[in-house]
Amino acid sequence: MSKIVLDTSAVLAWLFQENGADKVFPILEAGSGVISSVNYAELVGKLVDQGMPAEIIRETLFDLELEVVDYDEAQAFETGVLRTVSKAFGLSLGDRACISLGIIRKLPVLTADRVWLNVSVPTEVRSIRG
Numbered sequence: 618m619s620k621i622v623l624d625t626s627a628v629l630a631w632l633f634q635e636n637g638a639d640k641v642f643p644i645l646e647a648g649s650g651v652i653s654s655v656n657y658a659e660l661v662g663k664l665v666d667q668g669m670p671a672e673i674i675r676e677t678l679f680d681l682e683l684e685v686v687d688y689d690e691a692q693a694f695e696t697g698v699l700r701t702v703s704k705a706f707g708l709s710l711g712d713r714a715c716i717s718l719g720i721i722r723k724l725p726v727l728t729a730d731r732v733w734l735n736v737s738v739p740t741e742v743r744s745i746r747g
Contacts, residue, residue: 637745
């Protein structure tokens with residue numbers, strides 16, 4: 618299976634067995650998931666908010682075998698540029714960081730946020746909640 622960029626929302630859907638988790642599982646099982654370090658931090662924060670202890674979070678995320686990509690200058694620039702096309706849809710910095718990684722790596726992006734499908738970006742965006 619080829620690589621795919623995962624948004625925080627997609628990983629959380631799988632972890633909490635929410636609607637669309639079945640679309641995330643094959644990616645995780647194949648070790649094909651790529652995530653921006655920005656979204657990784659967001660993911661850790663969301664799990665902390667759920668009351669999960671740091672050591673359990675570390676073990677859980679390690680077991681997912683996600684490729685965590687350092688957020689660099691190119692991604693930061695692309696994230697900023699995306700503000701123009703995404704502002705009307707309310708995409709956050711984390712959302713745009715995820716999409717920018719897909720653009721730079723030329724990989725599709727998987728999210729639970731259906732509004733992303735309305736944003737015109739030069740990469741394929743897929744929703745786990747069709």
